[in-house]
Amino acid sequence: MFGPNERLALPSPESNGAVPAIPERMTAPPAFLYAEPGAEEQALPLSHYLWILKRRRWEILAFVLTSVIATVVVSSRLTPIYESTATIDIDRQIPANLVGQNSEMQTTNYDADQFLATQVRLIQSDSVLRPVVQRLKLEPLKAAAGDSRIPTTRAEDAPVKLRNLKVARPPNTYLLLISYRSPDPQLAAAAANQIAESYKQHSYDTRFVASQDQSKYMEKQLEALKAQMERSSLKLAEFERNMKVIDPDQKTSILTAQLMQLNTELTNAQADLISKEAAFNAVKSGSLDAAEASTQGEQLRKLSDSLGEAQQRFELVKLQYLPNHPVYKQAAAAVAKLTAQRDALKNGIIQRVSVEYQQAAEREAELSKAMKDAKDESDKLNASSFEYKAVKQEAENDKALYDQLWRKIQEAEINSSFQNNSIRLADPARAAFRPVFPDIPLNVALAFLFSSLLAVGAAVLADVLDNTISDPEQIQRGMKTDVLGSLPVVKAWRGLLAGAGRGKDGKLRSIGRGGQASSFDEAIRTLRDSILLSDPTRRPRTLLITSAVPREGKTTTSARLAAAHSLQMRKTLLIDADLRRPGLHGHFGLKNEIGLSSVVHGKAEWRQAIQQVEDFPDLAILPAGPASRRAADRVGAVLEKILAEAEEEYDLVILDSPPLLGFAEPLQMAAIVDGVVVVTLAGQTSRTAVANVLSNLKRLKANVIGVALNEVREDMSNRYYYYGYYGKYYSKYYKSSKES
DSSP states (O other), X not given: OOOXXXXXXXXXXXXXTOOOOOOXXXXXXXXXXXXOTTOOOOOOOHHHHHHHHHHTHHHHHHHHHHHHHHHHHHHHHSOOBEEEEEEEEEOTTSOSOSSSGGGSOOOOOTTHHHHHHHHHHHHTSHHHHHHHHHHHTOOOOOTTTXXXXXXXXXXXXXXXXXXXXXXXXXXXXXXXXXXXXXXXXXXXXXXXXXXXXXXXXXXXXXXXXXXXXXXXXXXXXXXXXXXXXXXXXXXXXXXXXXXXXXXXHHHHHHHHHHHHHHHHHHHXXXXXXXXXXXXXXXXXXXXXXXXXXXXXXXXXXXXXXXXXXXXXXXXXXXXXXXXXXXXXXXXXXXHHHHHHXXXXXXXXXXXXXXXXXHHHHHHHHHHHHHHHHHHHHHHHHHHXXXXXXXXXXXXXXXXXXXXXXXXXXXXXXXXXXXXXXSEEEEEOOOOOSSOSBSOHHXXXXXXXXXXXXXXXXXXXXXXXXXXXXXXXXXHHHHHOOOEEEEEEOOTTTTTOGGXXXXXXXXXXXXXXXXXXXXXXXXXXXXXXXXXXXXXXXXXXXXXXXXXXXXXXXXXXXXXXXXXXXXXXXOXXXXXXXXXXXXXXXXXXXXXXXXXXXXXXXXXXXXXXXXXXXTTEEEEEXXXXXXXXXXXXXXXXXXXXXXXXXXXTTOSEEEEEOOOSTTOSXXXXXXXTSSEEEEEEETTTSBHHHHHHHHHHHHHTTOOEEEEEEEEEOGGGOTTOHHHHHHHHHHXXXXXXXXXX
């Protein structure tokens, strides 16, 4: 902020740094000064974007206003265009033909969308538009217009397209809107109406030509079909004479009934044969069980049961009597008798089953022979009948086709001259009273809308692309570092800093009166307290003030910070460690003949090089001395010794070092001090430079207390609104002090 010859302007020592009492909400540092560096990144709040709009409100308003005015001027100079619309109603319920199948009412709408889309394309076709263009001498849009390589005759034969024609279909209707635009409202109405009439005439012509072509084609086919009909009729008559029957269908019906009856009897006989054959096969082996399972085995089963009972009694008798005993003989005789009866009955059953099987086989054979004879007779009759039916059907079809074709020819001739009203002009176009283009209110609204969006987008984009640091939250979120304070810019200093030295009385004078200078002094005090109170457990005794690049105000910040600390009646030592470009002595009006460079070269002891400031009794200055690059290389070891000794005598030692980027000695100083404060120029220093500085310091494990933003303006962020309060408050205070 200050050049090498600038002097420090602070409150007079008589005031002891006291300032008028101000409300707590103005003196308290903002909440963001104490944010933890480890806080997670958050999205920008809506208030930030609102602040951007407020900051750029005049630029946005100027751009929007210019766009709206330009739109009004351009729109008012454009040629007014009038639009007229003719409405065509397409009624698909009306029959397409006067006579014939298509003369009935149609109730289906199965292809309404496709049909209407086809009609829209037909209205825009060359066949419809060309007669209207030639009649009204409209200006068509030719595909080859302006192409010198295409002959004029070919360009005139190109398909006609009208640039001002629009054909639309309102949803869920059978209406077609034909709109035409022209600077002449009468011409626009005439063009729309004539295009509608041309479309109707084109539809009629197309259907008429199609009907005529269809009639000619059917007349050619009619002669050939007549000859074919005569041949099929002669063939039918000859076939009837050969068969000697008029209708063979009746005889065919009798044979069919007979075949159905024989087929039923044969089926029953075959089923009976299968059943009796199964029974015969079962009893053929002579098995008793098979005989019992037959249809005639009931008596045999009863006899077998009796035989079983007799055998059981005989077994009991054998246990009690000998074979010669009468009871024994009687039981044995009963068993033998029943056994003989059973065998005789079994043989009889087998014989009866065999006879029944032979009878069923003979009956099935007879029915099969009868069925075959009847079928042969029916086949012979059917062969002739089928041929007869084919000949008769052919003759009837030829005659029906001939009659139908002749009727179609007659219908086509009648319908070709019938112009139905399914396509009708429902609402003719009329000349418009007001132009549809340009629509100045609409253009102004669109210009306002789009220019506003563009201006707002540009403002937000400019803020996003801004790589400089202007907002404390950028440092807190992106660099995980505290922001210790924000020093406001003082407009009176900008470009006039050389005059901020001593007055005619030789004493330091204030840089400015009123709110700006006082708000800066208050910001310095806030920065002082933020640094000293950053660690409640250990107050820093040595402090390094540095920056990323030159001309960021670190020297002025160091000087004013040291003076503000000394006003608390605390002994303060301010060391100008920038041996390449000394500047602190100029702020206090001191000589720079002996200083830190002399101590480094061994020409003086550091206490001998210290100078006192008259108005600040508790502030001691160790200037840099003559600029020396060699001294800058060896300043690290010397400063470490000076700081160790100065801590015993001073409450706070402040080092003003060169910029950290590009110079090596600030890194040496950062390693030996208790804390480092980085000064950045708000709105000018890039984030990359500050990030590199912080990265280098943290890599050295230096204690980075935080960052101080310099030359902060109220419009840089919505967090600097309190500077406006400072200015207003102190302006009122100094005005009242001056009046009193």
